[in-house]
Amino acid sequence: xxxxxxxxxxxxxxxxxxxxxxxxxxxxxxGNYVAGVNGSGVISGKVKVGASPVSxxxxxxxxxxxxxxxxxxxxxxxxxxxxxxxxxxxxLAIAIDNTLTYEPAVADNLTPE
Numbered sequence: 001x002x003x004x005x006x007x008x009x010x011x012x013x014x015x016x017x018x019x020x021x022x023x024x025x026x027x028x029x030x031g032n033y034v035a036g037v038n039g040s041g042v043i044s045g046k047v048k049v050g051a052s053p054v055s056x057x058x059x060x061x062x063x064x065x066x067x068x069x070x071x072x073x074x075x076x077x078x079x080x081x082x083x084x085x086x087x088x089x090x091x092l093a094i095a096i097d098n099t100l101t102y103e104p105a106v107a108d109n110l111t112p113e
Contacts, residue, residue, distance in 0.1 A: 039086035041112020046078040047095040049102060053078025056095045063090040063109070085112040 047056045059071045060082050069091070074080040085091070091112070095105040 039084060039088075039112065041085035041087040042081060042083050043085060043091060043093065043110050043112050044079070044081040045074075045093060045095075045107065047074045047080070047105065048078055049097075056097060059094045059096070061092045061094070063092055066092070082112075087112050 043060065045058070047054055047058060053074075053076075055074050055076050055078065057071060057073055058080050060069045061067060062069050069085075070082055072080050072082070074095070082091075082093075089112075091110040093107045093110060097104065
């Protein structure tokens, strides 16, 4: 796992199969919600279905409260980036498959770089 927590990739997998974490790098901001965004840290990732990058909604939750801090839509190359994060806070990222074909991909205990 790299400093940003995404060397361990999770990927979207077919429904009713065990989840494997697949998620590395840039996108547009879709929204801001609560605390945890008062810093200079960055968490980035890439959403993939198998080996293919895909555009999906990615939620970032602050731990341990599990409050949604932000959500974005990954770029067409699957990349996304959350910026201005507090480096002392742990986060959980969840990529949701809007096609309803795959279970969500999750990356846990992420620390912003």
